[in-house]
Amino acid sequence: MKVPLQITKQEILTFYKLINPLTHKGIQGHAVIIGGSYGKMGAAVLASGACLKSGCGLVTAFIPKSGYAILQISNPEVMVLTDENENFISGINLKIQPQAIGIGPGLGQEKQTQQAFLEFLNTNKSPLVVDADALNILSLNKAWLSLLPENTILTPHPKELERLIGKWGSETEKFENTIAFSEHYKAIIVMKGAPTFIINQSKIYQNTTGNAALATAGSGDVLTGIITSFLAQGYSPDHAARLGVFIHGLTADIALPETGYQSFIASDIIKNLGKAFLSLDS
Numbered sequence: 001m002k003v004p005l006q007i008t009k010q011e012i013l014t015f016y017k018l019i020n021p022l023t024h025k026g027i028q029g030h031a032v033i034i035g036g037s038y039g040k041m042g043a044a045v046l047a048s049g050a051c052l053k054s055g056c057g058l059v060t061a062f063i064p065k066s067g068y069a070i071l072q073i074s075n076p077e078v079m080v081l082t083d084e085n086e087n088f089i090s091g092i093n094l095k096i097q098p099q100a101i102g103i104g105p106g107l108g109q110e111k112q113t114q115q116a117f118l119e120f121l122n123t124n125k126s127p128l129v130v131d132a133d134a135l136n137i138l139s140l141n142k143a144w145l146s147l148l149p150e151n152t153i154l155t156p157h158p159k160e161l162e163r164l165i166g167k168w169g170s171e172t173e174k175f176e177n178t179i180a181f182s183e184h185y186k187a188i189i190v191m192k193g194a195p196t197f198i199i200n201q202s203k204i205y206q207n208t209t210g211n212a213a214l215a216t217a218g219s220g221d222v223l224t225g226i227i228t229s230f231l232a233q234g235y236s237p238d239h240a241a242r243l244g245v246f247i248h249g250l251t252a253d254i255a256l257p258e259t260g261y262q263s264f265i266a267s268d269i270i271k272n273l274g275k276a277f278l279s280l281d282s
């Protein structure tokens, strides 16, 4: 197996873009986060909040109706579109074509949600990040994988990866099978873990930031928001994935002396995004 390229600050600085003083929210990118279901609306709150705080200009959350007040109160800066259904996504009608879409956090796996996701895959033209239950729905309907646009970013944790590509007998086999999957579907796989690796066909990257504080509910939902934001800002999918995992992990490294491992929660990733970005500017 090829030696992974280390995702370090020096590496990131070769493509990280400073914000143009003359920018405005209309050109900073519009991202859409599609997710949430009854009892897991927090995943959409976390992903959409992280998305906005990673620099894009506008964020819209597409969620079930029961999440409307939750989202608007939690993230007043995030705009909301709601599904006709109260409790889960049953039909995705965006009426806009955003620069990037992140789908999956808290989505659930209802039959109607699966059908809605299929219709979305058949019509979507925006660059895509697929996470959580959207990955699980693809695992249940593997024929739909061929509907993913080229360079879609998938962000499975190990269990989601196993559902997607099947069990592996060794780390080497896991990488070989993930590389084969990436090459077959021309998809970028963020293999979340300790550490996180990114497989982009023949390219393998290893993240150098992050720690066990991230082993907490919602930290993957936040990562989806961060990567979707960078896609919306015009980063290539390869760069968006690399910058996303680097910044995501960096927030945990920055926060650790204050929070310790136990009391770090996914919201702390969002709280420390500013310090993480500023550490790149210095």
Ligand SMILES: NC(=O)C1=CN([C@@H]2O[C@H](COP(=O)(O)OP(=O)(O)OC[C@H]3O[C@@H](n4cnc5c(N)ncnc54)[C@H](O)[C@@H]3O)[C@@H](O)[C@H]2O)[C@@H](O)CC1
Binding pocket: 039, 040, 041, 042, 043, 044, 104, 105, 106, 107, 108, 132, 133, 136, 157, 158, 159, 160, 192, 193, 217, 218, 219, 220, 221
């Ligand atoms: N506050 C919220 O609304 C939250 C919503 N969530 C949503 O809940 C849904 C289910 O996601 P989950 O990941 O919780 O459930 P899954 O059933 O997809 O995965 C949980 C299983 O994966 C295994 N697993 C997870 N990380 C692993 C690792 N690093 N190594 C080995 N095994 C690992 C666990 O042991 C467990 O068996 C998703 O849609 C997700 O977005 C979760 O993100 C948690 C927080």
Ligand SMILES: Nc1ncnc2c1ncn2[C@@H]1O[C@H](COP(=O)(O)OP(=O)(O)O)[C@@H](O)[C@H]1O
Binding pocket: 132, 157, 192, 193, 194, 195, 196, 210, 211, 212, 213, 214, 215, 216, 217, 218, 219, 220, 221, 222, 223
């Ligand atoms: N021990 C660890 N060290 C470093 N990163 C970790 C560790 N445990 C989990 N993470 C990171 O936390 C995130 C967990 O993602 P995920 O399981 O999807 O969370 P959730 O679905 O609850 O939001 C991933 O980015 C993963 O790399």
Ligand SMILES: [Mg+2]
Binding pocket: 131, 132, 157, 220, 221
């Ligand atoms: Mg997850």
